Amino acid sequence: MIGGEKLSDNYIISIDQSTQGTKALLFDGGGSLIRRTDKPHAQIVNEKGWVSHDPEEIYRNTIQVVATLLEESGIDRGRVAGIGISNQRETSLAWDRTTGAPLGHAIVWQCARAADICERVERLGEAEHIRRATGMNLSPYFPASKIAWILEHVEGAKEKAEEGHICHGTIDSWLIYKLTGGRSYKTDYSNASRTQLFNIFELRWDADICRLFGIDPANLAEVCDSDSDFGETDLEGLLPRPVPIHGVLGDSHGSLFGQxxxxxxxxxxxxxxxxxxxxxxxxxxxxxxxxxxxxxxxxxxxxxxxxxxxxxxxxxxxxxxxxxxxxxxxxxxxxxxxxxxxxxxxxxxxxxxxxxxxxxxxxxxxxxxxxxxxxxxxxxxxxxxxxxxxxxxxxxxxxxxxxxxxxxxxxxxxxxxxxxxxxxxxxxxxxxxxxxxxxxxxxxxxxxxxxxxxxxxxxxxxxxxxxxxxxxxxxxxxxxxxxxxxxxxxxxxxxxxxx
The missing domain is CATH 3.30.420.40 (ATPase, nucleotide binding domain)
Structure with a gap:
């Protein structure tokens, strides 16, 4: 029971954070989609063709689209039972584990700036080893080389990583961390499997592959079931009490499940x-x-x-x-x-x-x-x-x-x-x-x-x-x-x- 009502009388909010923007979707207790709001964010492309997003803008937009959703729908906010999140999958970023401040912009999945890192790993003869452990061909498309690029090129990132004061991963982990006030640093299996750092057969961060990219597995997010409790949030006071984030999936995986x-x-x-x-x-x-x-x-x-x-x-x-x-x-x-x-x-x-x-x-x-x-x-x-x-x-x-x-x-x-x-x-x-x-x-x-x-x-x-x-x-x-x-x-x- 929530607020004296049956769970089936309540609502679920879904946050769909995509490449172009962020959507908030409101579902009633019968599973019907009753309201959608969305907001685009800037596509930051420099003279080298590198594609980036501002993590803080994405988080602000997340709060804004939910605020608009709740305002326009006029629902009893006390009847929101929980939240789901889907995200653009391979986009990667890092932030300070203590302050939550991003270490530069996020590197978008389309961006191939880390190609030289993949070439370096390939010259070591490790491409087939990586494919057999992760299921994917070595590519700058995936977060492994993107995170390595951040550690090698963003000021202060390497030092924070050595001290264990860094978080790095995909947009789902960033939103979970921010929405829970830094109390939860988690990802789900679908997103972990797309990082090229996760052994999909042994279901763990692969220490050998992490080492190839200069990444300490201890600095990666805890991997959880996609329907587990990822922590609670009141969406910065938009809700009268904290509710659980209880479903996280990469966008394509979300579509497969939704279908x-x-x-x-x-x-x-x-x-x-x-x-x-x-x-x-x-x-x-x-x-x-x-x-x-x-x-x-x-x-x-x-x-x-x-x-x-x-x-x-x-x-x-x-x-x-x-x-x-x-x-x-x-x-x-x-x-x-x-x-x-x-x-x-x-x-x-x-x-x-x-x-x-x-x-x-x-x-x-x-x-x-x-x-x-x-x-x-x-x-x-x-x-x-x-x-x-x-x-x-x-x-x-x-x-x-x-x-x-x-x-x-x-x-x-x-x-x-x-x-x-x-x-x-x-x-x-x-x-x-x-x-x-x-x-x-x-x-x-x-x-x-x-x-x-x-x-x-x-x-x-x-x-x-x-x-x-x-x-x-x-x-x-x-x-x-x-x-x-x-x-x-x-x-x-x-x-x-x-x-």
């Missing part, structure tokens, strides 16, 4: 600027041999679930390119009608390797190409090729995961803005030979930790996963046509591979 992908073989794809495709592979890890990475989905009630994950740089970004650079469309909404208007038998393919090819090809020197132009190729055909390349890329990863996990994928749960394109969703189902399920909410990364918190606190039970209503797209393309189209895509990719 209800709780069993091995269940898979989700988030369509955004890029895309994250994740498959739950259960309690036994599988190291990929088909170009995707292995990571932890979460740990709940003391049990871990593993995932296979593939990330794409250019999915929704292709639509932006068609609009802003080629001027072929004035808004993304036009792509559906143009795709339907294109010549049906036109054999055009767009391979969007604008910054190389990622999973499952991993060819950083590949360049983008339009392949298969004929006299019938025009504006509509180019736009349709841009739309269809999104589905082809995701199908490549789905097939790779299917082979790694030895599981036939029959359903793909999806989320993100491009899922509003009905042509794309139908084509995705046809090419992947899977039923595509589109939920009625786009807030899946925030829904996941809210569900985790509400389940842990007893606000709702697992029937909450039935809350989302879904639009279903059944595959109906002729097998011969599908095979011809997909083989055409594979051939188009082959023309740009450099290895």
């Amino acid at each position: 209800g992908c709780l069993k091995p073989g269940m898979i989700k794809s988030t369509y955004g600027t890029g895309s994250s495709i994740m498959m739950n592979i259960g309690e036994a890890p599988v190291l990929s041999t088909h170009g995707v990475v292995t990571s932890l989905a979460w740990s709940m009630d003391g049990k871990v679930n593993y995932v296979l994950e593939g990330n794409l740089n250019y999915t929704g970004a292709v639509i932006t390119w068609l609009k802003d650079d080629l001027k072929l469309i004035s808004s993304p909404a036009e792509t559906e009608e143009l795709s339907r208007a294109a010549v049906r038998d036109d054999s055009l393919y767009l391979v969007p390797a604008f910054s190389g090819l990622g999973a499952p090809y991993w060819d950083s020197r590949a360049t983008a190409a339009i392949v298969g132009m004929t006299r019938t190729t025009g504006r509509a055909e180019v736009v349709r090729a841009g739309v269809e390349c999104i589905a082809y890329q995701i199908t490549d990863i789905v097939k790779a995961m299917s082979e790694d996990a030895q599981v036939k994928v029959e359903e793909l749960r999806v989320d993100g803005g491009p899922t509003r394109n009905r042509y794309l969703m139908q084509f995705q189902g046809d090419i992947a030979q899977a039923v595509v399920q589109v939920p009625d909410s786009e807030e899946l990364s925030g829904i996941g930790p809210a569900y985790a918190a509400g389940l842990a606190l007893g606000v709702w039970d697992e029937r909450i996963f039935d809350k989302l209503k879904r639009v279903t797209y059944e595959p109906h393309m002729d097998d011969t046509l599908r095979d011809r189209k997909y083989q055409g895509w594979k051939s188009a990719v082959e023309t740009i591979l450099t290895r």
